[in-house]
Amino acid sequence: MTEIWQGLVRAIELIVTLDAEVIEITWRSLTISVIATVLASVLCLPLGALVHFRRFRGKRLLISLVQTLYSVPTVVIGLLVFILLSRSGPLGGLNLLFTPAAMVVGQVVLIIPILLGLTISALSSVDRTIADTARSLGASGPQTAVLVLTEARFAVTAAVIMAFGRAISEVGIAIMVGGNIRGFTRVLTTAISLETSRGDVELSMALGLILLLIALAVNLTLNRIQR
Amino acid sequence: MPLIETNDLCQRYDGRHILRNINLSIEAGEVLALIGPTGAGKTTLLRLLALLDTPTSGAIFFDGANVAGSPRFRLEMRRRMAFVLQKPMAFNASVYDNVASGLRWRGLGRAEVRDQVERVLEMIGLSADRNRNARTLSGGEMQRVAIARAIALDPEVLLLDEPTANLDPVSARRTEELLAAVIRQRSATVILSTHDLAQGQRLADRIGVLINGEIPQIGTSRDIFVSPGSREVAEFVGVENILDGTVLSSAEDVVTVDIGGGLIEAVSDVAVGQRVSVCVRPENVTLALSRLSSSARNSFTGKVTWLSSAGPLARVHVDCGFPLVALVTRRSAADLDLHIGRQVYVTFKASATHVIRTERDS
Ligand SMILES: Nc1ncnc2c1ncn2[C@@H]1O[C@H](COP(=O)(O)OP(=O)(O)OP(=O)(O)O)[C@@H](O)[C@H]1O
Ligand SMILES: [Mg+2]
Numbered sequence: 347m348t349e350i351w352q353g354l355v356r357a358i359e360l361i362v363t364l365d366a367e368v369i370e371i372t373w374r375s376l377t378i379s380v381i382a383t384v385l386a387s388v389l390c391l392p393l394g395a396l397v398h399f400r401r402f403r404g405k406r407l408l409i410s411l412v413q414t415l416y417s418v419p420t421v422v423i424g425l426l427v428f429i430l431l432s433r434s435g436p437l438g439g440l441n442l443l444f445t446p447a448a449m450v451v452g453q454v455v456l457i458i459p460i461l462l463g464l465t466i467s468a469l470s471s472v473d474r475t476i477a478d479t480a481r482s483l484g485a486s487g488p489q490t491a492v493l494v495l496t497e498a499r500f501a502v503t504a505a506v507i508m509a510f511g512r513a514i515s516e517v518g519i520a521i522m523v524g525g526n527i528r529g530f531t532r533v534l535t536t537a538i539s540l541e542t543s544r545g546d547v548e549l550s551m552a553l554g555l556i557l558l559l560i561a562l563a564v565n566l567t568l569n570r571i572q573r
Numbered sequence: 574m575p576l577i578e579t580n581d582l583c584q585r586y587d588g589r590h591i592l593r594n595i596n597l598s599i600e601a602g603e604v605l606a607l608i609g610p611t612g613a614g615k616t617t618l619l620r621l622l623a624l625l626d627t628p629t630s631g632a633i634f635f636d637g638a639n640v641a642g643s644p645r646f647r648l649e650m651r652r653r654m655a656f657v658l659q660k661p662m663a664f665n666a667s668v669y670d671n672v673a674s675g676l677r678w679r680g681l682g683r684a685e686v687r688d689q690v691e692r693v694l695e696m697i698g699l700s701a702d703r704n705r706n707a708r709t710l711s712g713g714e715m716q717r718v719a720i721a722r723a724i725a726l727d728p729e730v731l732l733l734d735e736p737t738a739n740l741d742p743v744s745a746r747r748t749e750e751l752l753a754a755v756i757r758q759r760s761a762t763v764i765l766s767t768h769d770l771a772q773g774q775r776l777a778d779r780i781g782v783l784i785n786g787e788i789p790q791i792g793t794s795r796d797i798f799v800s801p802g803s804r805e806v807a808e809f810v811g812v813e814n815i816l817d818g819t820v821l822s823s824a825e826d827v828v829t830v831d832i833g834g835g836l837i838e839a840v841s842d843v844a845v846g847q848r849v850s851v852c853v854r855p856e857n858v859t860l861a862l863s864r865l866s867s868s869a870r871n872s873f874t875g876k877v878t879w880l881s882s883a884g885p886l887a888r889v890h891v892d893c894g895f896p897l898v899a900l901v902t903r904r905s906a907a908d909l910d911l912h913i914g915r916q917v918y919v920t921f922k923a924s925a926t927h928v929i930r931t932e933r934d935s
Contacts, residue, residue: 473662475658475660475662476662476664478625478658479658479662479664479719480664480674480678481625481651482623482625482651482655482656482657482658482723482732483655483656483674483675483678483722483723483726484648484651484652484655484675484678484679484726485674485675485678486648486678487644489678493664493674496664496665496666497664497665
């Protein structure tokens with residue numbers, strides 16, 4: 347019991363003294379997941395609008411497929427991206443495996459379903475009359491989409507924040523395609539799992555606390571938006 | 574050349590005919606009111622004209638060009654019009670941004686947008702609310718903002734779907750005054766739908782009656798109200814006395830119609846044997862206590878069966894072998910001491926009737 351207490355005190359010390367390694371790992375985690383979230387958003391918001399506004403065969407099926415993928419295990423995506431990026435894989439020539447870029451790719455793939463699915467449901471919660479009103483005032487297709495996205499801005503922002511939360515807290519992809527290389531691809535989650543197994547509980551606890559704080563910040567922001 | 578023309582326009586939803594063979598021809602600068610009961614297809618027709626929907630069959634010509642073109646062409650055409658939907662919907666933004674939206678979509682510069690929006694806000698009397706979120710407006714205010722959003726665009730064609738429905742009488746009057754001002758000030762072609770006949774008369778040059786997805790009659794309000802073209806139109810425009818019968822004889826433009834409970838003389842040139850409906854406006858029916866020796870050809874005795882008030886007038890139902898409704902002033906109702914069961918003499922002129930040919934009984 348005392349061991350845990352001592353560990354916790356040391357962990358807090360590491361955080362408040364802005365330990366170089368703690369800061370570095372946290373910063374890398376944030377950077378990778380923010381980039382992944384931004385990339386996935388740039389892709390999913392227009393794509394979501396396209397799916398929502400276009401009428402095509404298999405639309406329902408597509409949407410339920412996307413929703414099924416919300417909870418796809420991260421290791422499955424890790425495996426998929428690993429195969430794609432490995433030397434003999436189709437994208438092996440890019441030499442991305444075990445780089446932060448590979449982790450970004452993995453996280454983008456991971457959060458695309460959530461972001462796409464939640465964008466589509468955000469758009470469908472906007473009254474159809476809004477789109478009709480826009481068109482009746484001379485809005486083009488893309489202009490109508492932007493307006494409806496703006497009308498759904500709270501739900502869309504919530505979707506983006508949720509996707510970020512999923513990206514920063516996953517561990518499977520980061521380990522499998524990042525490799526947890528110290529000073530290069532080590533992020534909060536991979537560091538925690540490695541340091542714990544190596545017995546450095548203090549560092550793990552410090553990083554775990556930070557992860558919790560980030561999760562708390564994400565949730566507080568979500569609550570603010572949804573209120 | 575008419576500005577807008579439709580050619581056998583049809584719209585079907587789930588196999589149901591909502592609009593059937595609509596042929597309209599609207600001149601530039603004209604104000605046309607589409608009147609019709611609820612569910613007649615007014616919104617459906619306006620949505621087609623606003624290029625929001627595509628018809629099942631038929632064509633729409635705008636300024637001579639068929640609008641069934643590419644999306645880009647339809648957008649270009651749509652930008653020459655503005656449509657105020659039946660259910661006014663605020664964008665979740667300030668009143669200013671709401672009114673500015675259409676101008677911005679057209680790529681106008683900041684200064685131009687500002688001038689135009691300020692001018693229109695002034696006109697609708699909501700300048701002070703420019704920074705308010707439009708979602709917080711009352712129904713009447715929102716309807717004015719919806720109209721402002723449209724007129725800010727200076728459209729060649731302004732389409733309005735029941736602009737005063739769902740408003741209290743005061744807001745409805747304000748909105749109608751605003752529309753009247755817009756119509757006076759601009760040369761825009763206006764097509765509006767309403768189920769308020771009087772509003773159609775006040776605002777429009779021409780009235781099209783839309784019943785059951787068809788336009789049985791279109792013309793000046795006088796045409797429609799004085800000589801409705803069909804029994805349905807007569808019913809819709811509030812002709813209360815519609816008497817069905819067969820023409821017995823005809824002499825010098827006056828026909829005698831057997832309506833079962835009596836014979837009616839009416840000015841008309843229809844042939845003997847023709848099935849007709851004779852329309853008599855209640856305000857043209859006179860009541861008296863003794864038989865009047867007037868030139869009125871139609872004179873009957875009857876008993877009052879029902880009395881109700883209609884503003885400054887009294888509506889009197891009389892049974893003269895057939896039912897007839899008369900509108901008299903309250904004053905004369907009192908003078909005549911009208912009450913249920915009272916015997917009265919009923920007269921109306923042959924020239925105060927309007928005869929409609931009807932199909933043979935099926
Ligand atoms: N998208 C649709 N799908 C199926 N039926 C529809 C659709 N739009 C309209 N209808 C039907 O078409 C008919 C005409 O509707 P429309 O809204 O044009 O009537 P309206 O004259 O505008 O009536 P109101 O005065 O109540 O607004 C109605 O019976 C309606 O149920
Ligand atoms: Mg309607």
